[in-house]
Amino acid sequence: MRRHHLASAVVLILMLGASSPAHAAKPDDNPATQAQGKVIFDRTCLWCHGVTGTGDGPAGRFLGRYAAPRPRNFTTGSFKFRSTPSGDLPTDQDLFRTVTKGIPGYMPGFASLTETERWQVITYVKSFSPAFLVETPVSLPLTGTATPLGPESLDRGRALYERFECHTCHGVEGWGDGPVAQAGDLRDVSGLQIQATDLTRPSSFKNGATLQDLIRTLLTGLDGTPMPSYASRLTGTDHDGWDLAHYIRSLSAESAP
Amino acid sequence: MLLVALFLALIISNVPPALAQTEQGVVTVQVLYHGTIPPPTGVIVTRNPEICGTQVLLQSLTVHSPSGGLKDAVVTIDGISAPETAPAGMAPNVLSNSRCSFSPHVMSLQTGSPIEIHNQDPIMHNTHINYEMRTFINVAMVVNARPVAKTVAKPGLYRVQCDVHKFMGGYVLASTHPYFGVTDDHGNTRILNVPAGHHDISVWHERLGQLQAHVSVPPNGEATATFEFREDKTGHGRRMDR
Numbered sequence: 001m002r003r004h005h006l007a008s009a010v011v012l013i014l015m016l017g018a019s020s021p022a023h024a025a026k027p028d029d030n031p032a033t034q035a036q037g038k039v040i041f042d043r044t045c046l047w048c049h050g051v052t053g054t055g056d057g058p059a060g061r062f063l064g065r066y067a068a069p070r071p072r073n074f075t076t077g078s079f080k081f082r083s084t085p086s087g088d089l090p091t092d093q094d095l096f097r098t099v100t101k102g103i104p105g106y107m108p109g110f111a112s113l114t115e116t117e118r119w120q121v122i123t124y125v126k127s128f129s130p131a132f133l134v135e136t137p138v139s140l141p142l143t144g145t146a147t148p149l150g151p152e153s154l155d156r157g158r159a160l161y162e163r164f165e166c167h168t169c170h171g172v173e174g175w176g177d178g179p180v181a182q183a184g185d186l187r188d189v190s191g192l193q194i195q196a197t198d199l200t201r202p203s204s205f206k207n208g209a210t211l212q213d214l215i216r217t218l219l220t221g222l223d224g225t226p227m228p229s230y231a232s233r234l235t236g237t238d239h240d241g242w243d244l245a246h247y248i249r250s251l252s253a254e255s256a257p
Numbered sequence: 258m259l260l261v262a263l264f265l266a267l268i269i270s271n272v273p274p275a276l277a278q279t280e281q282g283v284v285t286v287q288v289l290y291h292g293t294i295p296p297p298t299g300v301i302v303t304r305n306p307e308i309c310g311t312q313v314l315l316q317s318l319t320v321h322s323p324s325g326g327l328k329d330a331v332v333t334i335d336g337i338s339a340p341e342t343a344p345a346g347m348a349p350n351v352l353s354n355s356r357c358s359f360s361p362h363v364m365s366l367q368t369g370s371p372i373e374i375h376n377q378d379p380i381m382h383n384t385h386i387n388y389e390m391r392t393f394i395n396v397a398m399v400v401n402a403r404p405v406a407k408t409v410a411k412p413g414l415y416r417v418q419c420d421v422h423k424f425m426g427g428y429v430l431a432s433t434h435p436y437f438g439v440t441d442d443h444g445n446t447r448i449l450n451v452p453a454g455h456h457d458i459s460v461w462h463e464r465l466g467q468l469q470a471h472v473s474v475p476p477n478g479e480a481t482a483t484f485e486f487r488e489d490k491t492g493h494g495r496r497m498d499r
């Protein structure tokens with residue numbers, strides 16, 4: 001019994017979403033907060049995401065016209081960077097992380113806004129999709145225990161990369177040139193052609209490149225894109241996720257972030 | 258505790274059936290297609306031809322000869338709510354990746370029941386289901402993966418794809434009640450335990466679209482509905498009461 005409690009406490013601490021706790025400045029989700037968020041949105045985000053949040057702002061129109069990604073359409077309720085199961089909404093912490101760090105290559109980070117302002121604008125962003133009123137997103141637990149980086153872990157990671165057929169899309173060397181990617185068959189949810197990420201360039205990863213970030217990406221998948229969730233295969237394993245994450249980082253010539 | 262539960266269960270199951278439910282009947286449906294059948298589209302397989310075959314022939318119209326019965330059409334009673342007694346159809350609905358296609362190609366289910374994804378092939382598929390512009394689920398089904406289940410909450414049309422094999426496709430139609438059926442090789446389906454009375458009934462086919470009709474379901478009897486799709490898409494439904 002005691003052990004059980006201990007175990008669930010550890011799981012709680014390891015919840016994927018809990019990595020950057022920023023609760024202190026979080027205002028209540030109410031109409032006043034939304035109104036304050038709207039002011040910030042109109043000044044800061046509207047340019048790309050558009051007045052109605054559909055991703056068709058004055059600049060958004062030109063972003064991703066012929067190839068993915070377009071600025072997110074917030075009305076669909078589909079989000080890429082989550083700690084939650086495939087198909088679920090992101091948690092508030094997930095949105096906070098995205099808005100704070102930005103999306104390399106596509107969206108600036110907004111650490112320049114105060115934490116309170118970031119929470120306000122997130123409240124407003126959520127108001128574009130009614131799904132946030134009825135669904136309660138819950139982070140997946142991070143799986144297993146961290147394995148030390150070393151030849152054994154990398155060997156296991158390489159074997160998993162092969163067994164999980166990551167190379168189909170990302171290529172054997174991780175250059176984003178797998179056969180399906182090369183055939184031009186990969187599309188995002190709006191039908192736009194999308195690249196499989198070049199895994200040798202972690203500084204360009206949209207969802208982060210730390211071990212925890214990579215495991216999160218593998219567990220959740222990136223909704224609206226072909227990148228699938230491997231949660232059913234990784235959950236309950238002790239070190240598969242960590243080995244795979246080590247291996248992805250070893251593909252890079254860049255120095256680890 | 259267990260004893261109490263058992264006792265309660267006994268009492269509940271002792272309620273005479275006639276009290277517990279309204280009168281019901283069966284709806285027998287045939288869906289027909291009249292017209293030429295376009296030749297299948299050939300797709301060259303670039304990924305896993307050893308399992309999927311070197312070429313896949315896509316045919317979105319499967320018509321029985323000579324009856325003209327149309328396979329994989331979903332027939333649904335409209336404007337009806339789920340029965341109050343425990344729904345019978347909450348068993349998992351299995352969607353298999355099998356020889357590089359989704360089996361069944363078209364599935365119908367009741368909201369609140371899970372969809373269970375399997376992979377029987379010795380290669381990876383990703384089963385990627387979208388509802389409108391939102392991902393319902395996108396899971397990698399690696400070799401020997403255990404099944405993945407997810408409950409369907411919202412009624413409507415779900416599209417199924419595999420991003421690795423772009424020729425793989427399927428549909429899931431979710432309704433809020435258990436009164437639906439998917440037509441078999443002969444274009445037939447039967448909808449059981451339908452409350453007696455007048456109902457609207459409709460059929461949906463991925464390529465031919467939708468048709469509507471009416472049925473009068475007699476208590477403890479059977480109603481028949483026939484839908485006819487035509488090549489020029491001017492099909493109609495008609496009813497025959499028995």
Ligand SMILES: [Cu+2]
Nearest residue numbers: 382419421422
């Ligand atoms: Cu496939």
